[in-house]
Amino acid sequence: MLHEFKYVAPRSRSELLDLKAQYGGRARLLAGGTDLLVNIRAGIFKPEFVLDVKKMEGFGGVTLDKDSNLVFGTATTINDVLKDRRVREEYPLLAACGHDLASYQIRNRATVIGNVVNASPCSDMAPALLCLNANAVIASSSGERVVSFKDFFTGVKRTVLEDNEILERIEVPSSSSGTKGEYRKLKRINGHDLGIVGVAVAIKGDTMHIGVSSAAPTPILVGPMAADIDIEKAVEAVAEAISPISDVRCTKEYREYMAGVYVRRLIKEVRG
Numbered sequence: 451m452l453h454e455f456k457y458v459a460p461r462s463r464s465e466l467l468d469l470k471a472q473y474g475g476r477a478r479l480l481a482g483g484t485d486l487l488v489n490i491r492a493g494i495f496k497p498e499f500v501l502d503v504k505k506m507e508g509f510g511g512v513t514l515d516k517d518s519n520l521v522f523g524t525a526t527t528i529n530d531v532l533k534d535r536r537v538r539e540e541y542p543l544l545a546a547c548g549h550d551l552a553s554y555q556i557r558n559r560a561t562v563i564g565n566v567v568n569a570s571p572c573s574d575m576a577p578a579l580l581c582l583n584a585n586a587v588i589a590s591s592s593g594e595r596v597v598s599f600k601d602f603f604t605g606v607k608r609t610v611l612e613d614n615e616i617l618e619r620i621e622v623p624s625s626s627s628g629t630k631g632e633y634r635k636l637k638r639i640n641g642h643d644l645g646i647v648g649v650a651v652a653i654k655g656d657t658m659h660i661g662v663s664s665a666a667p668t669p670i671l672v673g674p675m676a677a678d679i680d681i682e683k684a685v686e687a688v689a690e691a692i693s694p695i696s697d698v699r700c701t702k703e704y705r706e707y708m709a710g711v712y713v714r715r716l717i718k719e720v721r722g
């Protein structure tokens with residue numbers, strides 16, 4: 451039987467933060483629900499309250515803040531990101547990662563914020579956010595704090611978020627605009643599937659970053675390194691940083707091998 455919970459749809463940020471302050475870990479936020487409802491159905495999460503963040507006005511779409519940083523709010527879906535011209539032209543790595551996340555139907559509901567709060571090692575948006583130096587703006591009824599995505603993930607499905615906090619927005623700095631990048635995700639099938647390993651390569655000016663998913667307890671960032679680094683040195687740096695496991699999808703040796711293959715291919719592609 452499905453675990454019973456009370457559904458609440460706050461109409462404002464302050465109402466949401468007050469509810470989170472009051473209920474703490476007994477309340478979970480509902481964005482697209484594509485992870486939350488699966489976890490509730492499986493009995494992994496048993497929240498007493500589910501707080502729907504999609505009914506609040508002004509927290510969706512892709513916006514720019516006063517410093518021209520790209521901003522994703524609590525209701526910004528993956529398809530909102532993919533539709534955005536600035537993303538496609540100035541932050542192509544975000545679009546490459548978004549395209550590889552699930553199917554069109556799931557991307558219509560799934561949010562960027564839900565993806566990173568779920569903190570799966572296979573998160574497809576995390577490699578782009580790590581490579582582009584994005585920040586998580588975390589809010590509670592007592593204020594805000596900003597955490598770089600480099601420090602956001604703390605373990606498998608764990609983040610720095612406290613029970614009374616929400617991830618209010620993601621800021622991708624304007625200084626990362628113009629970064630060239632590509633993402634490649636190895637899957638068992640041609641259709642949509644969680645990754646066996648995912649590699650993102652980002653180059654801006656003389657600096658390169660590499661993001662990797664499905665190859666460690668958390669998505670990881672390797673770099674910065676020189677954009678003209680010897681490719682085998684970059685492969686070595688990634689091999690040292692990852693710690694893949696064997697599971698139902700493949701062996702750790704295959705993950706290690708394919709991470710190297712993708713690093714080589716993508717560096718050549720992104721250098722052009």
Ligand SMILES: Cc1cc2nc3c(=O)[nH]c(=O)nc-3n(C[C@H](O)[C@H](O)[C@H](O)COP(=O)(O)OP(=O)(O)OC[C@H]3O[C@@H](n4cnc5c(N)ncnc54)[C@H](O)[C@@H]3O)c2cc1C
Pocket residue numbers: 478479480481482483484485486487488503524550551552553556559560561562563564565566567568572573574575611615616617618642643644645
């Ligand atoms: C069929 C299927 C295929 C999938 N394929 C992929 C894939 O290829 N790649 C991939 O990366 N993922 C995949 N996923 C996982 C999922 O779709 C994504 O992780 C998605 O981005 C989650 O976003 P959401 O809005 O649905 O999150 P939700 O399910 O609404 O929330 C996820 C978690 O974040 C919490 N949360 C949500 N918003 C906030 C907030 N503002 N502050 C604090 N906590 C919050 C929720 O309480 C919950 O714990 C798949 C899922 C399904 C069902």
